[in-house]
Amino acid sequence: MIWLAFEAAYATRGRLPLERAFYLENSVKTLLIFSSQLLWVLCGLWFGVYDTILRDRRRIVLWNVFRQSALGTAGVVFFQYAQRIDLSRPFIGLHFIYALVFLSTLRLLARLSAPAFFGADSSLRHLYVVGTGPTALRVGRLIEQSEPYGLRLLGFLGDGEGPVRLSREYSVSPLKRLPELLRTGVVDELVFAVSADKLPLMEETFLLCEEEGVRTRVHVDYFPHIHSRVGLERLEGEPMLTFAGAPHDEIRLLIKRVTDLAGASLALIVLSPLLATVALLVRLTSPGPILFRQIRCGLNGRKFSLFKFRTMVADAEKQQAALEHLNVKKTNFKIPNDPRLTPLGKWLRKFSIDELPQLWNVLRGEMAIVGPRPAVPEEVVRYERWQRRRLRMRPGLTCLWALNGRDQLDFEEVMRLDLAYIDQWSLSLDWSIILQTIPTVVLGKGAN
Numbered sequence: 001m002i003w004l005a006f007e008a009a010y011a012t013r014g015r016l017p018l019e020r021a022f023y024l025e026n027s028v029k030t031l032l033i034f035s036s037q038l039l040w041v042l043c044g045l046w047f048g049v050y051d052t053i054l055r056d057r058r059r060i061v062l063w064n065v066f067r068q069s070a071l072g073t074a075g076v077v078f079f080q081y082a083q084r085i086d087l088s089r090p091f092i093g094l095h096f097i098y099a100l101v102f103l104s105t106l107r108l109l110a111r112l113s114a115p116a117f118f119g120a121d122s123s124l125r126h127l128y129v130v131g132t133g134p135t136a137l138r139v140g141r142l143i144e145q146s147e148p149y150g151l152r153l154l155g156f157l158g159d160g161e162g163p164v165r166l167s168r169e170y171s172v173s174p175l176k177r178l179p180e181l182l183r184t185g186v187v188d189e190l191v192f193a194v195s196a197d198k199l200p201l202m203e204e205t206f207l208l209c210e211e212e213g214v215r216t217r218v219h220v221d222y223f224p225h226i227h228s229r230v231g232l233e234r235l236e237g238e239p240m241l242t243f244a245g246a247p248h249d250e251i252r253l254l255i256k257r258v259t260d261l262a263g264a265s266l267a268l269i270v271l272s273p274l275l276a277t278v279a280l281l282v283r284l285t286s287p288g289p290i291l292f293r294q295i296r297c298g299l300n301g302r303k304f305s306l307f308k309f310r311t312m313v314a315d316a317e318k319q320q321a322a323l324e325h326l327n328v329k330k331t332n333f334k335i336p337n338d339p340r341l342t343p344l345g346k347w348l349r350k351f352s353i354d355e356l357p358q359l360w361n362v363l364r365g366e367m368a369i370v371g372p373r374p375a376v377p378e379e380v381v382r383y384e385r386w387q388r389r390r391l392r393m394r395p396g397l398t399c400l401w402a403l404n405g406r407d408q409l410d411f412e413e414v415m416r417l418d419l420a421y422i423d424q425w426s427l428s429l430d431w432s433i434i435l436q437t438i439p440t441v442v443l444g445k446g447a448n
Helices: 004-015 027-045 058-082 089-118 133-145 174-184 196-212 250-270 272-285 323-324 343-350 358-363 377-381 385-392 410-422 428-440
Strands: 125-130 151-157 189-194 214-217 231-237 238-244 292-298 303-309 368-370 394-396
Touching: 004 027, 004 089, 004 196, 027 058, 027 174, 027 214, 027 250, 058 368, 089 238, 125 133, 125 174, 133 151, 151 174, 151 214, 174 196, 250 272, 250 368, 272 303, 272 343, 292 377, 303 358, 368 428, 385 410, 394 428
Parallel strands: 125 151, 125 189, 189 214, 368 394
Antiparallel strands: 231 238, 292 303
């Protein structure tokens, strides 16, 4: 579709009665076509659009096409500048429009044709659910809902008696009848949805399925109150069932880290005149060091030295005990209109300029550009058990708390927003937070 969009945009631009002629050599054209294809696919993977085309609402599918095409077009613009290729602006706009139309049409047609394609007898997968408890019934309903996309529930295997009623009635067969059912009918898969204590008793059933070549799936419900992400990994061939309460996708986390390195490096270079000016002003307006170093807790509780421009008097930490009665926070220490602030420090804090040296912490791998607020060890000691999950992701310069009030938020609200970020984390969420943080910081919203 992107190839067609490129060719359509190129042909349309060539027929437009514009003053300037537009022509690409074959080598350049081929390079741009393959680059565009790669960019659109990477953007689709970034936004996760390929996983949800069939089940999302139409408007969500169309919105995903728009996001993917907008970012893909931005990538083409960046690529042409990097390669010093002179592209016509109308051509770029046409490419975006054609990509939008073609991809939207393709995905809406895919949604319409999917039931006919997947629902064909040759494509249907016939399944039995092992178990008759609440979990098995829930899995059965999900399989029923997926019937238009190629799953057909044959019935249940277990110790229960009588039929099971979902949207229609299903029989319950004893597990000992499985060899007969495999021999006399079409069975593609078995889904085990039983309690953990029953799984060891079904070893013979697993062996039978392996011998017959029948695919088996196990619903992981060992700890029903745990909402961690579950995955299967291997240590030198030994299978390990992994429960992760924080993001653990190595590829996306690697992309996040590479983006942090690139962003921090570029920011330090671009902002170096500002950093030098602020450093000089701190030195001239208040006695003491330019930078303030403080021990903070990073990923999984690792301690590191956080850097900030000094905004308080040199002996501010020694005065903290005497000012404890002015603290308005329960777990962390915060005083409105802190008397220890220097006149310059108030402005540095209002616009978060004092935080800029933390870009060096990002380069060192101790922080990320986006992540939970880095906490001091004294605060972490007072965490309740559920709050410690906040430490399972690298702390950042900004996050959801920075967009929702910054210093005006109480500790519980900051904690809730940090945990919400961990649960909802994606690369696109990071970019959204970064883009929203810029006007928040420039306008000094929520700073104390």
